[in-house]
Amino acid sequence: MSKIPVWIDCDTGVDDAAALLTANQLDNVQIVGLSTVAGNVPLDKTTVNTLKICDLMKKDYPVYMGADRPWIRPYVDASDVHGNDGLGGAPLPAPSRKPENKKAWDALYEEAVRQDGELVLVAIGPLTNVATALTLHPDLKDYLKKILIMGGAAVGGNRTASAEFNIYVDPDAAQTVFRCGKQITMFGLDVTQKAYVTAEEMDRIAEKVTPVTTFFKESMAPRMPFYEDLGIVGVCLHDVCPMLYLKYPEIFELEEAGVYVETQAELTLGKTVTDLFSDHQFEKKNAMVALRVDREAFFRHFSDALQSY
Ligand code: BDR
Ligand code: CA
Numbered sequence: 323m324s325k326i327p328v329w330i331d332c333d334t335g336v337d338d339a340a341a342l343l344t345a346n347q348l349d350n351v352q353i354v355g356l357s358t359v360a361g362n363v364p365l366d367k368t369t370v371n372t373l374k375i376c377d378l379m380k381k382d383y384p385v386y387m388g389a390d391r392p393w394i395r396p397y398v399d400a401s402d403v404h405g406n407d408g409l410g411g412a413p414l415p416a417p418s419r420k421p422e423n424k425k426a427w428d429a430l431y432e433e434a435v436r437q438d439g440e441l442v443l444v445a446i447g448p449l450t451n452v453a454t455a456l457t458l459h460p461d462l463k464d465y466l467k468k469i470l471i472m473g474g475a476a477v478g479g480n481r482t483a484s485a486e487f488n489i490y491v492d493p494d495a496a497q498t499v500f501r502c503g504k505q506i507t508m509f510g511l512d513v514t515q516k517a518y519v520t521a522e523e524m525d526r527i528a529e530k531v532t533p534v535t536t537f538f539k540e541s542m543a544p545r546m547p548f549y550e551d552l553g554i555v556g557v558c559l560h561d562v563c564p565m566l567y568l569k570y571p572e573i574f575e576l577e578e579a580g581v582y583v584e585t586q587a588e589l590t591l592g593k594t595v596t597d598l599f600s601d602h603q604f605e606k607k608n609a610m611v612a613l614r615v616d617r618e619a620f621f622r623h624f625s626d627a628l629q630s631y
Contacts, residue, residue: 325349325350325351326350326351326441326512327352327354327433327441327570328345328351328353328354328444329354329355329356329434329442329443329444329448330342330345330355330356330444331356331357331358331359331367331388331445331446331447331451331452331531332356332371332372332445332447333358333359333368333370333446333447333488334361334362334368334371334372334375334388334445335363335396335403335404335408335510336359336404336405336408336409336412336545337446337557337559337560337562337592338368338447339371339375339409339537339541339556339566340541340559340561340628341559341560341562341565342356342372342376342630343375343379343538343627343631344565344566344624345377345444345475345565345568346379347627347628347631348565348566349569350568351565351569353559353580354422354433354437354441354471355380355384355386355430356372356376356385356386356405357385357386357426357427357429357430358385358389358398358426358447359388359389359451360392360425360448360450360491361447361448361488361491362391362399362401362403362404362408362447362487363401363404363406363407363408363454364390364399365387365388365389365390365396365399366390367407367408369421370416370417371408372533373385373420373421374409374415374416376543377414377415377417378414378478378534379631382521384422385419385422386425386430386448387425387455388424388425389427389451391450391452392448392470392492392495392586393450393453393454393492394495395491395492395493395494398490398491400481400487405455405544405547406503408540410542410545411541411544412537412541413540415536421631426451426573427454427459427572428450428455428458429449430451430462431455431458431459431462434465434466435465437465439464439466440472441465441467442467442469442535443466443468443469443500444564444565445470445471445472445473445488445566446488447458447486447496447610448473448491448492448496449471449473449488449492449495450491450492450497451496452496453492453494453495453499454495454616455604456498456499457498458592463502463504468507469499469505469507469567470506470507470509470564471488471506471507471509472509472560472561472563472564473488473496473508473510473526474488474508474510474511474581474583474594474596475512475594476510476512476579476594477511477512478511479571479593480511480552483588484584484588484591484592485584485590485591485593486510486511486590486594489583489593489594490590490591490592491592492582493585493591496592496594497583497585500583500594500608500609501550501608505539505607505608505610506609507564507567507576507608507610508554508581508594508611508612509560509563509564509567509610510611510612510626511560512611512612512613512614512617513574513612513614514558514560514563515554515558516614517559517562517615517617517620518549518554518555518556518557518558518559518602519542519559520556521543521546521556523551523556523621523625524538524557526625527539527625527628531631532629532631534631535628538628542557559620559624562620563612563615566623566624569623570619570623571617573616573619573623574612574614574615574616575614575622576611576612576613577598577610577611577613578609578610578611579597579598579602579604579609579610579611580596580597580602580603580604580606580607580609581585581594581604581606581608581609581611582594582595582608591630596611598611599612621626
Protein backbone atom coordinates (compact mmCIF):
# COMPACT_ATOMS: atom_id res chain seq x y z
CA MET A 323 0.00 0.00 0.00
CA SER A 324 1.40 3.40 -0.89
CA LYS A 325 1.30 5.72 2.08
CA ILE A 326 -0.05 9.27 2.26
CA PRO A 327 2.84 11.71 2.79
CA VAL A 328 1.76 14.00 5.64
CA TRP A 329 3.21 17.22 7.03
CA ILE A 330 2.02 18.21 10.51
CA ASP A 331 2.15 21.81 11.71
CA CYS A 332 1.65 21.83 15.47
CA ASP A 333 1.85 23.81 18.71
CA THR A 334 2.57 20.78 20.81
CA GLY A 335 0.41 20.78 23.87
CA VAL A 336 -1.27 17.72 25.34
CA ASP A 337 -3.70 16.94 22.52
CA ASP A 338 -1.14 17.71 19.80
CA ALA A 339 1.08 15.12 21.51
CA ALA A 340 -1.77 12.60 21.39
CA ALA A 341 -2.31 13.48 17.73
CA LEU A 342 1.35 12.92 16.82
CA LEU A 343 1.37 9.62 18.68
CA THR A 344 -1.76 8.59 16.75
CA ALA A 345 -0.59 9.68 13.29
CA ASN A 346 2.69 7.85 13.75
CA GLN A 347 0.85 4.53 14.14
CA LEU A 348 -1.46 4.83 11.11
CA ASP A 349 -0.25 2.30 8.57
CA ASN A 350 -1.42 4.37 5.59
CA VAL A 351 0.41 7.53 6.72
CA GLN A 352 4.04 8.55 6.30
CA ILE A 353 4.96 11.62 8.33
CA VAL A 354 7.51 13.51 6.23
CA GLY A 355 7.97 16.66 8.29
CA LEU A 356 6.86 18.52 11.39
CA SER A 357 6.75 22.25 11.97
CA THR A 358 6.13 24.17 15.15
CA VAL A 359 4.34 27.41 15.89
CA ALA A 360 3.63 29.56 18.94
CA GLY A 361 0.25 28.50 20.30
CA ASN A 362 -0.59 26.53 23.40
CA VAL A 363 2.80 27.62 24.77
CA PRO A 364 5.59 29.75 23.24
CA LEU A 365 7.53 28.49 20.22
CA ASP A 366 10.63 27.31 22.09
CA LYS A 367 8.41 25.05 24.22
CA THR A 368 6.23 23.73 21.38
CA THR A 369 9.46 22.83 19.57
CA VAL A 370 11.04 21.07 22.56
CA ASN A 371 7.76 19.23 23.16
CA THR A 372 7.58 18.08 19.54
CA LEU A 373 11.15 16.78 19.71
CA LYS A 374 10.36 15.00 22.99
CA ILE A 375 7.37 13.27 21.41
CA CYS A 376 9.55 12.19 18.46
CA ASP A 377 11.92 10.59 20.98
CA LEU A 378 8.99 8.91 22.71
CA MET A 379 7.96 7.47 19.32
CA LYS A 380 11.61 6.62 18.55
CA LYS A 381 11.37 8.58 15.31
CA ASP A 382 13.70 11.23 13.91
CA TYR A 383 11.19 13.17 11.81
CA PRO A 384 12.69 16.54 10.88
CA VAL A 385 11.27 19.36 13.04
CA TYR A 386 11.28 22.94 11.70
CA MET A 387 10.53 26.03 13.75
CA GLY A 388 8.11 28.62 12.44
CA ALA A 389 6.49 31.73 13.84
CA ASP A 390 7.03 32.86 17.41
CA ARG A 391 4.03 35.19 17.30
CA PRO A 392 0.88 35.88 15.30
CA TRP A 393 0.96 38.08 12.20
CA ILE A 394 -0.61 41.18 13.74
CA ARG A 395 -2.30 40.50 17.08
CA PRO A 396 -0.51 40.16 20.40
CA TYR A 397 0.24 36.53 21.24
CA VAL A 398 -1.93 34.73 23.81
CA ASP A 399 -1.16 31.22 25.00
CA ALA A 400 -3.21 28.38 26.52
CA SER A 401 -0.93 27.38 29.36
CA ASP A 402 -4.00 27.52 31.60
CA VAL A 403 -5.19 24.38 29.78
CA HIS A 404 -1.92 22.67 28.80
CA GLY A 405 0.26 23.60 31.79
CA ASN A 406 3.34 25.82 31.79
CA ASP A 407 5.42 23.33 29.85
CA GLY A 408 2.56 22.53 27.44
CA LEU A 409 2.58 18.83 28.33
CA GLY A 410 0.66 19.06 31.58
CA GLY A 411 3.85 18.54 33.59
CA ALA A 412 4.11 14.91 32.43
CA PRO A 413 7.80 13.99 32.75
CA LEU A 414 9.70 13.19 29.55
CA PRO A 415 13.49 13.24 29.06
CA ALA A 416 15.07 16.29 27.42
CA PRO A 417 15.09 15.88 23.63
CA SER A 418 18.01 14.09 22.01
CA ARG A 419 17.98 16.36 18.95
CA LYS A 420 17.70 19.98 17.93
CA PRO A 421 15.33 21.40 15.30
CA GLU A 422 16.53 21.81 11.71
CA ASN A 423 17.93 25.16 10.60
CA LYS A 424 15.48 25.87 7.79
CA LYS A 425 12.34 27.91 8.45
CA ALA A 426 9.06 26.00 8.65
CA TRP A 427 7.41 27.74 5.68
CA ASP A 428 10.35 27.10 3.33
CA ALA A 429 10.76 23.49 4.41
CA LEU A 430 7.04 22.83 3.94
CA TYR A 431 7.12 24.33 0.46
CA GLU A 432 10.16 22.34 -0.59
CA GLU A 433 8.61 19.11 0.65
CA ALA A 434 5.34 19.89 -1.15
CA VAL A 435 7.24 20.38 -4.41
CA ARG A 436 9.20 17.17 -3.79
CA GLN A 437 5.97 15.22 -3.20
CA ASP A 438 4.58 16.67 -6.45
CA GLY A 439 0.94 17.19 -5.50
CA GLU A 440 0.58 14.30 -3.05
CA LEU A 441 1.42 16.03 0.26
CA VAL A 442 -1.39 16.37 2.81
CA LEU A 443 -0.93 19.23 5.26
CA VAL A 444 -2.48 18.82 8.71
CA ALA A 445 -2.38 21.97 10.83
CA ILE A 446 -3.33 21.61 14.48
CA GLY A 447 -2.19 24.93 15.91
CA PRO A 448 -2.65 28.61 15.05
CA LEU A 449 -2.33 29.06 11.29
CA THR A 450 0.60 31.51 11.27
CA ASN A 451 3.10 29.14 9.63
CA VAL A 452 0.63 27.90 7.04
CA ALA A 453 -0.48 31.41 6.05
CA THR A 454 3.14 32.54 5.84
CA ALA A 455 3.98 29.57 3.61
CA LEU A 456 0.98 30.22 1.34
CA THR A 457 1.92 33.90 1.07
CA LEU A 458 5.66 33.49 0.48
CA HIS A 459 5.12 30.61 -1.92
CA PRO A 460 1.88 31.37 -3.81
CA ASP A 461 2.03 28.12 -5.80
CA LEU A 462 2.22 26.02 -2.60
CA LYS A 463 -1.53 25.44 -2.65
CA ASP A 464 -1.25 23.80 -6.07
CA TYR A 465 1.31 21.34 -4.75
CA LEU A 466 -0.77 20.34 -1.73
CA LYS A 467 -3.26 17.52 -2.08
CA LYS A 468 -5.32 18.62 0.90
CA ILE A 469 -5.25 21.00 3.85
CA LEU A 470 -6.83 19.64 7.03
CA ILE A 471 -7.04 21.90 10.05
CA MET A 472 -8.12 21.62 13.64
CA GLY A 473 -9.63 25.00 14.31
CA GLY A 474 -12.75 27.11 14.40
CA ALA A 475 -16.35 26.24 15.10
CA ALA A 476 -19.54 26.68 13.14
CA VAL A 477 -21.20 27.28 16.50
CA GLY A 478 -19.64 28.65 19.68
CA GLY A 479 -16.06 28.89 20.89
CA ASN A 480 -13.67 27.87 23.63
CA ARG A 481 -11.22 30.76 23.92
CA THR A 482 -14.07 33.23 23.78
CA ALA A 483 -17.82 32.75 23.44
CA SER A 484 -17.44 32.99 19.68
CA ALA A 485 -13.91 31.85 18.86
CA GLU A 486 -11.91 28.66 19.03
CA PHE A 487 -8.31 29.01 20.32
CA ASN A 488 -6.27 28.24 17.17
CA ILE A 489 -8.21 30.74 15.08
CA TYR A 490 -8.46 33.33 17.86
CA VAL A 491 -4.67 33.42 18.30
CA ASP A 492 -4.05 34.46 14.70
CA PRO A 493 -7.29 35.38 12.93
CA ASP A 494 -5.48 37.25 10.16
CA ALA A 495 -3.42 34.20 9.26
CA ALA A 496 -6.50 31.99 9.49
CA GLN A 497 -8.41 34.26 7.11
CA THR A 498 -5.55 33.98 4.61
CA VAL A 499 -5.72 30.19 4.80
CA PHE A 500 -9.51 30.02 4.35
CA ARG A 501 -9.22 32.39 1.37
CA CYS A 502 -6.26 30.66 -0.26
CA GLY A 503 -8.34 29.14 -3.04
CA LYS A 504 -8.04 25.54 -1.90
CA GLN A 505 -10.89 23.85 -0.06
CA ILE A 506 -10.07 23.49 3.64
CA THR A 507 -11.21 20.45 5.63
CA MET A 508 -12.12 21.92 9.00
CA PHE A 509 -12.27 19.98 12.25
CA GLY A 510 -13.67 22.57 14.61
CA LEU A 511 -15.26 22.38 18.03
CA ASP A 512 -18.51 21.15 16.44
CA VAL A 513 -16.87 17.77 16.07
CA THR A 514 -13.85 17.88 18.39
CA GLN A 515 -15.92 18.48 21.51
CA LYS A 516 -17.67 15.21 20.65
CA ALA A 517 -14.28 13.45 20.38
CA TYR A 518 -13.51 12.97 24.04
CA VAL A 519 -12.21 10.16 26.21
CA THR A 520 -13.58 9.61 29.69
CA ALA A 521 -11.49 9.05 32.82
CA GLU A 522 -12.45 5.39 32.78
CA GLU A 523 -11.37 5.07 29.12
CA MET A 524 -8.03 6.72 29.91
CA ASP A 525 -7.50 4.13 32.62
CA ARG A 526 -8.32 1.36 30.15
CA ILE A 527 -5.73 2.66 27.66
CA ALA A 528 -3.13 2.87 30.42
CA GLU A 529 -3.83 -0.72 31.55
CA LYS A 530 -1.29 -1.72 28.94
CA VAL A 531 1.66 -0.07 30.65
CA THR A 532 4.14 1.47 28.18
CA PRO A 533 5.98 4.81 28.14
CA VAL A 534 3.39 6.07 25.61
CA THR A 535 0.23 5.09 27.52
CA THR A 536 1.74 6.31 30.79
CA PHE A 537 2.64 9.65 29.22
CA PHE A 538 -0.84 9.96 27.73
CA LYS A 539 -2.56 9.41 31.05
CA GLU A 540 -0.20 11.65 32.98
CA SER A 541 -0.55 14.53 30.54
CA MET A 542 -4.30 14.21 29.99
CA ALA A 543 -5.83 13.19 33.31
CA PRO A 544 -5.13 16.55 35.01
CA ARG A 545 -7.17 18.24 32.22
CA MET A 546 -10.35 16.46 33.35
CA PRO A 547 -11.69 19.20 35.69
CA PHE A 548 -11.29 21.80 32.93
CA TYR A 549 -13.62 19.85 30.64
CA GLU A 550 -16.02 18.89 33.41
CA ASP A 551 -16.54 22.60 34.06
CA LEU A 552 -17.64 22.88 30.42
CA GLY A 553 -20.11 20.04 30.90
CA ILE A 554 -18.07 17.59 28.79
CA VAL A 555 -17.66 14.17 30.42
CA GLY A 556 -14.10 13.54 29.20
CA VAL A 557 -11.02 15.28 27.82
CA CYS A 558 -11.37 16.47 24.23
CA LEU A 559 -8.82 15.12 21.77
CA HIS A 560 -9.29 18.00 19.34
CA ASP A 561 -6.10 17.47 17.33
CA VAL A 562 -6.54 13.71 17.03
CA CYS A 563 -9.62 14.20 14.81
CA PRO A 564 -7.89 15.17 11.54
CA MET A 565 -5.32 12.40 12.10
CA LEU A 566 -7.91 9.65 12.43
CA TYR A 567 -9.73 11.12 9.43
CA LEU A 568 -6.68 10.22 7.32
CA LYS A 569 -7.37 6.54 7.91
CA TYR A 570 -11.00 6.36 9.00
CA PRO A 571 -12.92 9.09 7.13
CA GLU A 572 -16.13 7.06 7.42
CA ILE A 573 -16.45 7.77 11.15
CA PHE A 574 -16.84 11.52 10.49
CA GLU A 575 -19.71 13.44 8.90
CA LEU A 576 -18.82 16.59 6.99
CA GLU A 577 -20.81 19.24 5.17
CA GLU A 578 -19.69 21.69 2.54
CA ALA A 579 -19.92 25.33 3.59
CA GLY A 580 -18.55 28.81 3.17
CA VAL A 581 -16.28 29.76 6.08
CA TYR A 582 -14.73 33.18 6.67
CA VAL A 583 -12.89 34.53 9.68
CA GLU A 584 -13.82 37.65 11.61
CA THR A 585 -10.66 39.75 11.93
CA GLN A 586 -12.02 43.11 13.01
CA ALA A 587 -14.77 42.91 15.59
CA GLU A 588 -14.10 42.97 19.30
CA LEU A 589 -16.70 40.51 20.59
CA THR A 590 -16.45 38.01 17.77
CA LEU A 591 -12.76 38.27 16.87
CA GLY A 592 -11.55 34.95 15.44
CA LYS A 593 -15.02 33.56 14.79
CA THR A 594 -15.18 31.20 11.82
CA VAL A 595 -18.37 32.56 10.33
CA THR A 596 -19.94 29.52 8.67
CA ASP A 597 -23.02 29.64 6.45
CA LEU A 598 -24.31 26.16 7.32
CA PHE A 599 -27.22 27.39 9.36
CA SER A 600 -27.94 30.52 7.39
CA ASP A 601 -29.26 29.34 4.09
CA HIS A 602 -25.77 28.80 2.62
CA GLN A 603 -25.31 32.50 2.00
CA PHE A 604 -21.67 32.58 0.95
CA GLU A 605 -21.19 32.12 -2.73
CA LYS A 606 -17.94 30.22 -2.45
CA LYS A 607 -17.99 26.94 -0.52
CA ASN A 608 -14.38 26.99 0.60
CA ALA A 609 -14.60 24.35 3.34
CA MET A 610 -15.72 20.88 4.26
CA VAL A 611 -16.81 21.22 7.87
CA ALA A 612 -16.77 18.17 10.14
CA LEU A 613 -19.84 18.17 12.34
CA ARG A 614 -20.23 14.70 13.82
CA VAL A 615 -18.10 11.70 14.75
CA ASP A 616 -18.91 8.14 15.79
CA ARG A 617 -17.37 8.52 19.25
CA GLU A 618 -17.22 4.81 20.03
CA ALA A 619 -15.27 4.15 16.83
CA PHE A 620 -13.10 7.19 17.49
CA PHE A 621 -12.16 5.88 20.92
CA ARG A 622 -11.52 2.38 19.60
CA HIS A 623 -9.15 3.57 16.85
CA PHE A 624 -7.38 6.00 19.17
CA SER A 625 -6.96 3.41 21.87
CA ASP A 626 -5.63 0.86 19.33
CA ALA A 627 -3.10 3.39 18.05
CA LEU A 628 -1.77 4.23 21.50
CA GLN A 629 -1.69 0.64 22.66
CA SER A 630 0.18 -0.46 19.55
CA TYR A 631 3.49 1.03 20.73
C1 BDR B 1 -7.09 23.63 19.99
O1 BDR B 1 -6.37 24.60 20.73
C2 BDR B 1 -5.32 24.00 21.42
O2 BDR B 1 -5.37 24.31 22.76
C3 BDR B 1 -5.42 22.51 21.19
O3 BDR B 1 -4.12 21.96 21.07
C4 BDR B 1 -6.21 22.41 19.94
O4 BDR B 1 -5.38 22.50 18.80
C5 BDR B 1 -8.45 23.43 20.60
O5 BDR B 1 -9.15 24.63 20.63
CA1 CA C 1 -2.95 22.19 18.94
